[in-house]
Amino acid sequence: MSSQRETETPAFVLSLLITLGVVVMGLWWSADHLKTAHLLSVSTRLRPTEPDGLSPNEVLGRISSGERLLIQAGASPEKHQGVQAIAAGNSRQAAAYFAAALQSTPNDPEALIYLNNAQIGANPAYAIAVSVPLSQDLNSSLEVLRGVAQAQQEVNQRGGIGGVLLRVIIANDENRPAVARAIAQALAANPAVLGVVGHASAEATLAAAEIYEAGQLVAISPLSTAVELAHAGAYTYRTVPSDFVTARALADHLLNQMRQQKAAVFFDSRSRYSQSLKAEFGTALSLGGGLVVREIDVSQSTFSAADSIQQATAQGATALVLLTDGDQLDRTLQVVRTNGGRLPLLAGGDVYAPKTLEVGGPESVGMVVAVPWHILSASQAAFVERSRQLWRGDVNWRTAMAYDAAQTLIAALEQAPNRAGVQQALRSPEFFASGATGTVRFLPTGDRNQGVQLVTVQPGLRSGFGFDFVPLGHALPAPVPQPVPQLAPDSIPVSAPSPAPQPFPVPASPSNPVETPASDAPPAPNAVG
Structure with missing residues (x-):
């Protein structure tokens, strides 16, 4: 055989x-x-x-x-x-x-x-x-x-x-x-x-x-x-969750918890995600009685964080809302650093990154970020326990x-x-x-039927940078000895395509069997740390 x-x-x-x-x-x-x-x-x-x-x-x-x-x-x-x-x-x-x-x-x-x-x-x-x-x-x-x-x-x-x-x-x-x-x-x-x-x-x-x-x-x-x-x-x-859900959570927090009604929104005109979240946030804020007084496109070659904040405050902005995507994280963090904690900050999920804690530092403390889920809100869940055993640290x-x-x-x-x-x-x-x-569960549109989690940046030891994302209202967590390590920085490239690659295999299935060499592979490694 x-x-x-x-x-x-x-x-x-x-x-x-x-x-x-x-x-x-x-x-x-x-x-x-x-x-x-x-x-x-x-x-x-x-x-x-x-x-x-x-x-x-x-x-x-x-x-x-x-x-x-x-x-x-x-x-x-x-x-x-x-x-x-x-x-x-x-x-x-x-x-x-x-x-x-x-x-x-x-x-x-x-x-x-x-x-x-x-x-x-x-x-x-x-x-x-x-x-x-x-x-x-x-x-x-x-x-x-x-x-x-x-x-x-x-x-x-x-x-x-x-x-x-x-x-x-x-x-x-x-x-x-x-x-x-x-x-x-x-x-x-x-x-x-x-x-x-x-x-x-x-x-x-x-x-x-x-x-x-x-x-x-x-x-x-x-x-x-x-x-x-x-x-x-x-x-x-x-x-x-869709931007519809995220935008309404951010607008509600801005209006009812921060008690601010006028916001300047930072976005990326080249990103569908950023454009979508900006539009949904503007609608949600307006329906709640608030107003977006200025929209700032961080993708413009003439973008200046200092000038943008100055112009926004001159137009009456009392909060800065960062709805950019991950490609513009560096410019977004320029806004965080330049703001220096003067105006309240809110942000979308792409700002949730280790680099925000590392570069934003103390200037990012108090910033509220909307994410679908946070591990500290589900610390007793079976998934969390299994993921920590498998990956030797916390997942996001x-x-x-x-x-x-x-x-x-x-x-x-x-x-x-x-x-x-x-x-x-x-x-x-x-x-x-x-x-x-x-x-x-899904809605008829294919959207997830679920809300979002609001987290904030606070001093802490879990990330290794001196600051952590923690759920709003959550007590500061105990230090974790070893955070999840990264395999490589963002900028390291992956392998180039092979000059003469072999086709990706069609896996064997009950209805589509494929003959391949037999295997009696050893069991998976014990990942419990």
Whole structure:
């Protein structure tokens, strides 16, 4: 049987490479020449200057279930050896290498996902994908991958979904709409992929939505909050509350707790998320009797934090509201430092980052930030205990939202393990899943039926920077000896696509078996610290 599998595998790989090549080249040709392919009728409002043509190699180089590294930063020799073993078809040896890699870097979610995949070996498996912007925002991507990896680990350790294990495919969409479309096309063309966790930005999520709809493939975003997603179709969901919810929570706090009515809003005109949150906040504040006296676009080349604050106060602003996205965090922190604690500060979830505590320092104390979830508000939850054991530290809301997205797909697959069944399950008013943040339920729009958590910056020891995000009204927590370490700074690039990448494998499933070398991989490493 082993020799037969080894004979069949090259033929399967060649067949899949040809198929995916035809799909990607067909995507480029039909979009550029025929202009009629319904899979590509995404609105040209999505960054029309961005090129749509990606070669098959460029797409394949951004997708992996273990046969290539997507995160080179901090990768140990054992992790490289694990990838080489997967590419060579030796899942048993790969699992041993990935387990060894996790001994030295236990908070590496890519290594854990590849270990879980290697342990499946030739066994039937259901597959989901997770698409993150690894080369654009490494730290946030790692946070999302930790949530998916934890969900995969837990379901496989308890025997899988009806006895069938779960395989996870990782994709790097770079937060670029053109790349997200190409990734979505490749995933939709793979019948073994039954659901997607992604994407991160509103731009990427909206760019991919119509392709997922045409392929009847459910995608659940853990991070996209723009209100536009409510109209993205019947196959797009999210586990993070929308900007509608966040904006009303911030406006209510400004008006009724801070007792301020006139605000200046800082935003990024190039970000759909920022534009959406700004618009929703302005509406909510106006309905409550308040007023946005000035809007400041931090993406402008002439932006000056000092001048902007001076002009805002001259127009009567008594509070500053920071609704920028993560790409503009440096300029946002210029506002925090320049303000120096003079005017009250409120902010959206993208300001929730270690860099805010490190750079904002004492000037950020008292700033109120809206996030979907905070670990100190759920310190006794089973998810929190398991995540601390697995990752050797505390996780944040991005990990929790990604875990909820993966658990939602798992719960839907338990009802009906096929694409149509997943979508029908999520559409049911009776559907729910148990996640990190409690019960996951959806509105008919695909929005999460859940509120937000307001946190504030206070002196503390948990982060290692002397300041912490803590829930409003929460007593200052006891120090934690070792915060969650980071694998690498934001700016470290990921691996470039391989010159001749192999196609991402179609995982074996009960209805789509794939012959691969057998595996009797060792058990997962003991991550309890």
